Amino acid sequence: MKKLAFVLGLAIAIFVSAQIASAAQIIDDALQVNSLKVGQQGAGGVTYFNGTIVNETTGDDGANNPVTFGDNVRIDGRIYRGATAGTTDSLSLIVNDNMEVEGSLTVGSTNVLDAINGITTISQSDLDNYMLMSTYDAAANGLVDADKLDSGIAATLVGAGTVGNTEFGFLNGVTSGIQTQLDVKQEAGGAITGDGTTTQSGMLSVVTNDSNGKTLTISEVGTIQTNAGATSGGIWNLPDASSVIGAHFTFAVVAAQNLDINPRNGDQILAGTNNSGDAVRGNDIGSMITLVSLNGSSWAASGGSGSWDDVN
Numbered sequence: 001m002k003k004l005a006f007v008l009g010l011a012i013a014i015f016v017s018a019q020i021a022s023a024a025q026i027i028d029d030a031l032q033v034n035s036l037k038v039g040q041q042g043a044g045g046v047t048y049f050n051g052t053i054v055n056e057t058t059g060d061d062g063a064n065n066p067v068t069f070g071d072n073v074r075i076d077g078r079i080y081r082g083a084t085a086g087t088t089d090s091l092s093l094i095v096n097d098n099m100e101v102e103g104s105l106t107v108g109s110t111n112v113l114d115a116i117n118g119i120t121t122i123s124q125s126d127l128d129n130y131m132l133m134s135t136y137d138a139a140a141n142g143l144v145d146a147d148k149l150d151s152g153i154a155a156t157l158v159g160a161g162t163v164g165n166t167e168f169g170f171l172n173g174v175t176s177g178i179q180t181q182l183d184v185k186q187e188a189g190g191a192i193t194g195d196g197t198t199t200q201s202g203m204l205s206v207v208t209n210d211s212n213g214k215t216l217t218i219s220e221v222g223t224i225q226t227n228a229g230a231t232s233g234g235i236w237n238l239p240d241a242s243s244v245i246g247a248h249f250t251f252a253v254v255a256a257q258n259l260d261i262n263p264r265n266g267d268q269i270l271a272g273t274n275n276s277g278d279a280v281r282g283n284d285i286g287s288m289i290t291l292v293s294l295n296g297s298s299w300a301a302s303g304g305s306g307s308w309d310d311v312n
Contacts, residue, residue, distance in 0.1 A: 208220070233258030237264075275312075
């Protein structure tokens with residue numbers, strides 16, 4: 001009889017065990033264990049959470065302790081907050097710490113740009129808190145195409161506000177050929193002369209000494225010509241009066257030799273000559289005369305001293 005009872009009990013235990021292995025066991029009350037292991041090496045296991053995972057413990061200060069994962073976490077689905085996935089839910093997913101993305105980060109909408117466009121004012125502290133730029137490669141990533149700007153950058157924002165739109169205007173017309181212009185810049189001590197169309201206001205007159213005369217050019221307008229060092233007479237030929245209208249030349253006798261001022265045939269020196277093409281001569285040391293081109297064929301004396309005579 002005892003043997004029969006033992007066999008019957010064993011059969012019942014095997015039957016119950018088989019039923020437990022083949023069906024989920026439902027516990028209507030809370031189950032508390034110090035640890036729970038699901039699955040094994042090579043076989044794995046699945047843990048179903050049909051509700052919310054919560055850590056009900058608190059720290060020494062009474063603050064709630066977070067749920068802690070003590071190892072790497074692999075998530076095969078999507079992460080979202082709220083009852084439904086997507087942007088239609090009013091609850092946003094909050095990352096309350098630094099985040100490092102080793103792969104690509106894709107933004108599925110333009111909301112980030114819209115948020116940036118909506119910024120009207122931002123303090124330095126905000127920039128310090130949200131925009132750490134010390135490790136950002138501005139040279140590689142900081143290029144903004146001009147056609148992406150609705151308007152130009154205000155000049156007052158450049159050079160601590162000391163640069164104005166007028167200064168920017170000076171850059172117009174400057175090209176790669178600027179070096180050529182610099183190469184022909186005025187040398188120190190060189191003569192500043194004009195092309196005969198304007199007066200070189202405020203400039204000192206250049207004194208040119210020549211012992212035997214010369215043919216004057218437009219580049220020598222405004223100069224003072226002397227015969228310093230001359231041992232014989234010399235002739236200074238004036239340029240075509242029509243090419244230097246309004247320009248002047250000054251002549252001074254420094255050596256006691258003839259200094260003849262000769263106009264182009266067809267031009268006349270109105271002071272001291274009778275005919276076109278006649279020259280005037282001075283040979284007394286200290287004699288000086290300034291001749292100005294009045295029109296296409298006339299030279300007039302705007303000032304002078306000493307004796308200047310007509311010579312053919």
